Amino acid sequence: MTKLSFQLYSARNYQPFSTIYAKLAAAGYKEVEGFGFIYEGMSDVELSSLKADLDRHGLTMPTGHFSIDILEANPARAIEIARVLGMESAYCPWLMPDQRPTTAAGWFAFGERLQKAGQPLIKAGLDFGWHNHDFEFLPLEGGTTAQEQIFAGGPDLSWEADFAWVIRGKADPFHWIERMGDRITSVHVKDIAPAGENADEDGWADVGHGIVPWARLKAALKGTRARHFIIEHDNPNDIDRLITRSYQSFTSY
Numbered sequence: 619m620t621k622l623s624f625q626l627y628s629a630r631n632y633q634p635f636s637t638i639y640a641k642l643a644a645a646g647y648k649e650v651e652g653f654g655f656i657y658e659g660m661s662d663v664e665l666s667s668l669k670a671d672l673d674r675h676g677l678t679m680p681t682g683h684f685s686i687d688i689l690e691a692n693p694a695r696a697i698e699i700a701r702v703l704g705m706e707s708a709y710c711p712w713l714m715p716d717q718r719p720t721t722a723a724g725w726f727a728f729g730e731r732l733q734k735a736g737q738p739l740i741k742a743g744l745d746f747g748w749h750n751h752d753f754e755f756l757p758l759e760g761g762t763t764a765q766e767q768i769f770a771g772g773p774d775l776s777w778e779a780d781f782a783w784v785i786r787g788k789a790d791p792f793h794w795i796e797r798m799g800d801r802i803t804s805v806h807v808k809d810i811a812p813a814g815e816n817a818d819e820d821g822w823a824d825v826g827h828g829i830v831p832w833a834r835l836k837a838a839l840k841g842t843r844a845r846h847f848i849i850e851h852d853n854p855n856d857i858d859r860l861i862t863r864s865y866q867s868f869t870s871y
Contacts, residue, residue, distance in 0.1 A: 622865060623649035623681065625806065625850040626656060632857040639675040645861050646869075651804075651848045652682040653711070657699050665702045672703075679703045681778070681804050681846050683711040683749065686735065693738035700744055707745040707803055707846065709778040710735070718753065718764075725764040729771020740774060745803050747776030755787030755794075765794070769801060780806035780850075782822070782830050795838050804846040805839060807832065807868055820853045824860050826867025833871040 624647050629638040635656070642650065650672070657665060672679060682705045684696050689710060700708055710732060719725045736746035754765035769775055779802050781791040795802070809828030811821050825832060836847075849868065854860040 621648040622807075622868060623647065623651050623846050623848040624861070625651045625653070625848050627653045627683075628849070628851045628854060628860065629857055630655070636671055638857070639671060639677055641858060641861050643675040643677060645865050647849075647861075647865065648676065649678050649680055649846065649848075651846070652679050652703065652705075654683055654685045654688065657682075657703065658685065658688050658696075660699070662702075665699060669703055680705055681707045681709065681848065684708050686710055686713065686732075689735040689739075690731075693735070697739055697742045697744070700739070700742075705744065707747070707776070707778075708736075708739055709747050709749040709776075709804070711749040711778075712751070722758045722760055722762050722767050725758070725767035726771040728764075729768040729775065731771075732768065732775055733772035736772070736775065745776050746774075747778055747801070747803065748772070749778040749806070750780050751783045752787035755784060755789035763789075765798075769798065775801065776803040777801035778804040778806065779844075780808070781835055782806070782808045782810050785810060785830060791835060792838055795835075795842065799839075799842040802839065802842040802844045804848060805844050806850045807847050807864070808850040808852070809864075819851070819855055822851050822853060824851065824854075824867070825849060825864035826870075827863065832868060836868070836871045 624642050688696050719728055739746045755763050784791045807825055809823040809825045809830045811823040811828050816823055849864045851860050
């Protein structure tokens, strides 16, 4: 296991990020994960300023999300952003609903598309892969899933596994660790509130305060290549509580 990280998307509604960095450092975090909104439109000067801000708080950004748009239209810029910020892994995190295939063949082709988009990053020495949500685990024709087809079409893709979304997709995370554990290089660590709770937080919970069996998952992941464990909550109503409780829970397992 490595140092615990924090996905900055969780704090998008609690600006400025510089105050978040201070809170994270005080709580014990050593890493953060970035996402495209933060840096894809930054100038070189702004990127350097972001790196300096992280350095001041003793934080690194070894992983980051990049949109499919920049990966395909300007991979050189994505590589430069990753280089300046010190990333070792880059993940494509999302595909808009109206762009998602509906067939196994379509998802296989999307895997091929990701494979092609990621080649410049892989050649530059970066780990590159896909970050899942729930839709990858819904059944397709022939009993297959988008998750299987994406990785069949993209044999070099790593997996940033988000097991809370796996569970919301009505799939068994332990099954997928067994099937694709060799692809996992990072893990999103988040939790699901018990049924009927935390409606104002879209049903998510602080890590250790929901139904996701994180102690067992953490143990199961020891045999994988997972290097980064990244706390996330898609819609927290209390950022300080999320930061401290999630850190305390996950580090206690």
